[in-house]
Amino acid sequence: MFGRLKPYLGPVLALALLVAAVWALHAQLAEYNLEEILGTLLSEKDRDIFLAFGLTAVNFIVLAGYDILALAYIKHPLPAYRPVLASFAGNAFSNTIGLSTLAGSSVRYRLYSSWGLTPGEIAKVVVFTTLTLWLGLFSIGGIIFSLRPLPLPGWVHLPFGTTRPLGLLLLAAPVLYLYAAARKETPWRIGKLTLLLPQFRSALLQVAVASLDWALAAAVLYALLPPWANVNFPLVLGAFLLGQIAGLISQVPGGLGVFESCLLFLLTPRIPAPALFAALVAYRVVYYLIPLALAAAILAAREAMAAREHARNIILFLMQWFPVVAPRVLAALTFLAGMVLLISGATPAVHSRLQWLEDFLPLSVLEFSHFVGSLAGLGLLILARGLHKRLDAAYFITACVLFAGIIASLLKGLDYEEALLLTVLLLALLPCHKFFYRKASLLSEGFTRGWVMAILVALATSILLGYMAYGDTTLDSELWWIFTFEDEASRFMRATVGILVVTLIIAALRLMRSAKPRYVPPCEGDIQTVRELVAAAPETPAYLALLRDKSFLVSRARDGFLMYGICGRSWVCMGDPVGPPAARAELAWRFREMVDLYAGWTVFYQAGKENLPLYLDLGLSLIKIGEEARVPLPGFSLAGQARKGLRYTRNMVEKDGAAFEIAPLEAVPALLPELKSVSDTWLAAKHAREKKFSLGFFSEDYLRQTPMALVRKNGRIVAFANIWRGGSANGAPQELSVDLMRYAADAPPSVMEYLYIMLMLWGREQGYQWFNLGMAPFSGLENHALAPAWTRLGALLYSYGGQLYNFQGLRRFKDKFDPVWESKYLASPGGTVPPRVLANIATLVSGGVRGVIAK
Known part of the structure; x- marks a missing residue:
C-alpha cells in the first residue's frame, strides 16, 4: 500500500x-x-x-x-x-x-x-x-x-x-x-x-x-x-x-x-x-x-x-563578415566606454545616490572605487588599440578592466547607467575570443598618431569637463587631503593626477623599450655555407642547423657559424659556435654585440668545456646542466661478460624476425611516407607533440639530408632513426649520432636499444671514433652544501624529480654502453636571470608555452 x-x-x-x-x-496581510x-x-x-x-x-x-x-x-x-x-x-x-x-x-x-x-x-x-x-x-x-x-x-x-x-x-x-x-x-x-x-x-x-x-x-x-x-x-x-x-x-x-x-x-x-x-x-x-x-x-x-535552413544560410553569410567587423566595432566601443568612465569620474555624481550610499558604504571604498574607475577608463582607451590589432592579451585584460569598471561604477555613485553599458559590452566581448588570436605583447604594438591624438583628446576632454564642473576650486591645494562624501572635486583632482602619472609611466616604458629584433630569413648563400660547414664539422650537434627553425650568424671568412633562437629577452645559441677557434671567438663576440643592441640576454646552451674561457671573457656565468655520453667506437664490441645484456637484446630482437639496415641518402625520399606513418603512431602512443630547437622533428626536408637506420620486420619498417655523420679529423671520421628515433606499436621490445647497438657496430666498421648518445640532464651535479644554489637544485631534481622526468633512468640506459661522460654548461648572465633563461629555452624546445605545459 x-x-x-x-x-x-x-x-x-x-x-x-x-x-x-x-x-x-493571508494572516499577515488580512488587515491591509x-x-x-x-x-x-x-x-x-x-x-x-x-x-x-x-x-x-x-x-x-x-x-x-x-x-x-x-x-x-x-x-x-x-x-x-x-x-x-x-x-x-x-x-x-x-x-x-x-x-x-x-x-x-x-x-x-x-x-x-x-x-x-x-x-x-x-x-x-x-x-x-x-x-x-x-x-x-x-x-x-x-x-x-x-x-x-x-x-x-x-x-x-x-x-x-x-x-x-x-x-x-x-x-x-x-x-x-x-x-x-x-x-x-x-x-x-x-x-x-x-x-x-x-x-x-x-x-x-x-x-x-x-x-x-x-x-x-x-x-x-x-x-x-x-x-x-x-x-x-x-x-x-x-x-x-x-x-x-x-x-x-x-x-x-x-x-x-x-x-x-x-x-x-x-x-x-x-x-x-x-x-x-x-x-x-x-x-x-x-x-x-x-x-x-x-x-x-x-x-x-x-x-x-x-x-530553419534559410536562416542558417543568412547567419553563415553574415558570419563571413563578422570576424572582420567585430574587432573594429569592439575596439571603438571599448574606446567610448573608456571615455564614459573618464567623464563620469570628472563630473559630479547624482546627490541622492551618494546620500543612499553614505548609509552603508565606507568612505574608503567610495574613494578607492572612484580612483579605480578613472584608471579603468584610461586602461580602456589604451586597450582599444590592442583590440583593434586583434591581440589575445588585450582581449583578456579588457574583460578584466570592464568587470572592474562595472563594480567601480556602482560603488562610486550608483552609476547604473554606465554599469549597464559596460556589462553589455563585456557580454558582447566574451564570445569573441577567437577573433583575437595574435600573441604579440601589448607594448610591442606601436600607436599611430591618430590613436595617440584620440587618447590625448579624450583625456583633455575629461579634465576640461572636470574643471568646468568644479571651477577654480580644483586648483586649491587644500582640497587634495579632504576625504568626505560631498567633496567630489577632491576625488576628481586625485583621479586626474593618477591618470596623468600612469600615462607618463606607460609613455616612458614605451620610450625605454628596446627595439624589437627583426627576423631576416637567411639568404641562399648562407644556407649553402651552413650545409657545407655542417657536413665538415667533427661534432654531430651541428646537424641541428638543418632543421631550419633557427637563425644563423656566419663568420666573415665563411668558415664558421652559430645558430640561435629568440624567446623573450633570451637569445639562445644552440651549442657552441661551429668552426675553427678564431671563427668561434669572432662569432661569439659578434653575437654578444648583436644581443646587446636589443638589451637581450646572451645565452649559450649545452656549451662544451673547450669554449668555457671564451664565454667567461664575454662576461657570462656558467652553470653545469648535465653530462653528454660519448662511446669510443674503436674498442666497442659485444664480447665479454660486461656486454651480456647487449648481446641478449640483439639476439632477442632478431629472433623476433627483425633485421637492421642502413638506407643511403638517395633512398630516403621513397621511404618518407612509411616513416611518417611510424612517426605518427609513435607520437599518438606517447600522447606527445613534436619538440624543436635542441631536438629534431619530423620534417621531410630535414630527413632528406641524412641517411636512415631502419629496423624491418616481415619487410615492413617498424623503427627508424636518422643518422648524423660528423666530418673527419686527422684522416678519420670523428663522430656518429642519431636524432629522430621513432618506432611502431608492434615493434619488438627494446628495439631502440637494438638500433643503438647495431649503429655502433656499423660505425666502428666505417672507421668512426665516437658515438654521441646525447646529454643526460642534471647528471653529474654536486649536491654539496658549498655548491652553488642552482647546482644543488639541479642535483635535487636529478635525485627526486622522477615524476617529472626519468633523469636517473636515462643515465642508467646510456651507462649500458660504457660511455665517456663530458660536462655540458649553460653560459648566461648570472644573478636571477638563469631561471628565466631556462624557462625561455623550455619554450623554444617545446614550440611555445602550451608545449611546456602539455606533454
Whole structure:
C-alpha cells in the first residue's frame, strides 16, 4: 500500500506547504487592502528598479561560474558563451518553476547535448552545479547566521532562540567538503558509486562563486526595499537565506508563498507588511519573471533558427563578415566606454545616490572605487588599440578592466547607467575570443598618431569637463587631503593626477623599450655555407642547423657559424659556435654585440668545456646542466661478460624476425611516407607533440639530408632513426649520432636499444671514433652544501624529480654502453636571470608555452 502511495507523497507535501504558506500570507496581510499594497508597489523609484536590474545582471554573470567550473571538472571545455547561455537559461527556469533537478536540468540537457556532451557528462554537470548551489547557501548562511544571528519567531519551538546554532551546523558541510577536497586524492567509493572530488582550488572556487551568487540575489531584494526601511543588509541577507532554505526544502515552484511568508514573519516588525510585500512582488518580477521571459525568448529563437535552413544560410553569410567587423566595432566601443568612465569620474555624481550610499558604504571604498574607475577608463582607451590589432592579451585584460569598471561604477555613485553599458559590452566581448588570436605583447604594438591624438583628446576632454564642473576650486591645494562624501572635486583632482602619472609611466616604458629584433630569413648563400660547414664539422650537434627553425650568424671568412633562437629577452645559441677557434671567438663576440643592441640576454646552451674561457671573457656565468655520453667506437664490441645484456637484446630482437639496415641518402625520399606513418603512431602512443630547437622533428626536408637506420620486420619498417655523420679529423671520421628515433606499436621490445647497438657496430666498421648518445640532464651535479644554489637544485631534481622526468633512468640506459661522460654548461648572465633563461629555452624546445605545459 505504501509503495503505491509513495510517488504521490512529494507532490502532496509540496501542495500542503503551498496551502500553509498562502494561509500564512493571508494572516499577515488580512488587515491591509489591495490598493494599499499596489500603491506601495507603484511608488518604487526608478533608481531602485535600475539598481535591482543591474544587480540581477551581475548575479547571472556570476551564476555562469557554476557551469564553467563544472565543465572544467569533467574536462570538457566549451566556448565561453555556451556555458553562460546554459547557466542563464537553466537558472532562469529552475528559479521560477522550481524542481531544479527537473526544470533546470532539462534545459541544460537540451543545450549541452546539442554541443556534444554525453548524457553521463551532462549528469555530472547537473550534480556539480546543484552541489555548488547548496555549498554556497550553507557557506554564506552559516557565516551570517553565526555572526549576525536572527531571533526565531515565538511560535517556532526549538531548543535555541536564534539562528546561531543553525549557522554553525550549516558551516560544517562546506568545511568538510573543502577538507576532503584538499586531503582526498583518490576517488570516493560508495558501493558501486565512484565519486571523484574536484581539486581543492576548484572546490574553493565553488564555495566562493556560490556564496557571491546568494549575496547578490539578496542585494537585489535589498535594493527594492523602501529607503526608509529600518533594516541593514546583513539582517536582510539572513532573512533572505532562511526563506530560501525553506523554499528549497518545500519544493514549491520557486518557493512561492513559502519564501514570502518567512520574510514577512522575520522582517515585519521593522518594515510594514504592505511595503515588504510590495518589494517581494517587485523582486519576483525583476529576478524571476523577466529573466524567465528572456531565457524563453532566447531558447525559442535558438530552436527556431536551428529549424530553419534559410536562416542558417543568412547567419553563415553574415558570419563571413563578422570576424572582420567585430574587432573594429569592439575596439571603438571599448574606446567610448573608456571615455564614459573618464567623464563620469570628472563630473559630479547624482546627490541622492551618494546620500543612499553614505548609509552603508565606507568612505574608503567610495574613494578607492572612484580612483579605480578613472584608471579603468584610461586602461580602456589604451586597450582599444590592442583590440583593434586583434591581440589575445588585450582581449583578456579588457574583460578584466570592464568587470572592474562595472563594480567601480556602482560603488562610486550608483552609476547604473554606465554599469549597464559596460556589462553589455563585456557580454558582447566574451564570445569573441577567437577573433583575437595574435600573441604579440601589448607594448610591442606601436600607436599611430591618430590613436595617440584620440587618447590625448579624450583625456583633455575629461579634465576640461572636470574643471568646468568644479571651477577654480580644483586648483586649491587644500582640497587634495579632504576625504568626505560631498567633496567630489577632491576625488576628481586625485583621479586626474593618477591618470596623468600612469600615462607618463606607460609613455616612458614605451620610450625605454628596446627595439624589437627583426627576423631576416637567411639568404641562399648562407644556407649553402651552413650545409657545407655542417657536413665538415667533427661534432654531430651541428646537424641541428638543418632543421631550419633557427637563425644563423656566419663568420666573415665563411668558415664558421652559430645558430640561435629568440624567446623573450633570451637569445639562445644552440651549442657552441661551429668552426675553427678564431671563427668561434669572432662569432661569439659578434653575437654578444648583436644581443646587446636589443638589451637581450646572451645565452649559450649545452656549451662544451673547450669554449668555457671564451664565454667567461664575454662576461657570462656558467652553470653545469648535465653530462653528454660519448662511446669510443674503436674498442666497442659485444664480447665479454660486461656486454651480456647487449648481446641478449640483439639476439632477442632478431629472433623476433627483425633485421637492421642502413638506407643511403638517395633512398630516403621513397621511404618518407612509411616513416611518417611510424612517426605518427609513435607520437599518438606517447600522447606527445613534436619538440624543436635542441631536438629534431619530423620534417621531410630535414630527413632528406641524412641517411636512415631502419629496423624491418616481415619487410615492413617498424623503427627508424636518422643518422648524423660528423666530418673527419686527422684522416678519420670523428663522430656518429642519431636524432629522430621513432618506432611502431608492434615493434619488438627494446628495439631502440637494438638500433643503438647495431649503429655502433656499423660505425666502428666505417672507421668512426665516437658515438654521441646525447646529454643526460642534471647528471653529474654536486649536491654539496658549498655548491652553488642552482647546482644543488639541479642535483635535487636529478635525485627526486622522477615524476617529472626519468633523469636517473636515462643515465642508467646510456651507462649500458660504457660511455665517456663530458660536462655540458649553460653560459648566461648570472644573478636571477638563469631561471628565466631556462624557462625561455623550455619554450623554444617545446614550440611555445602550451608545449611546456602539455606533454
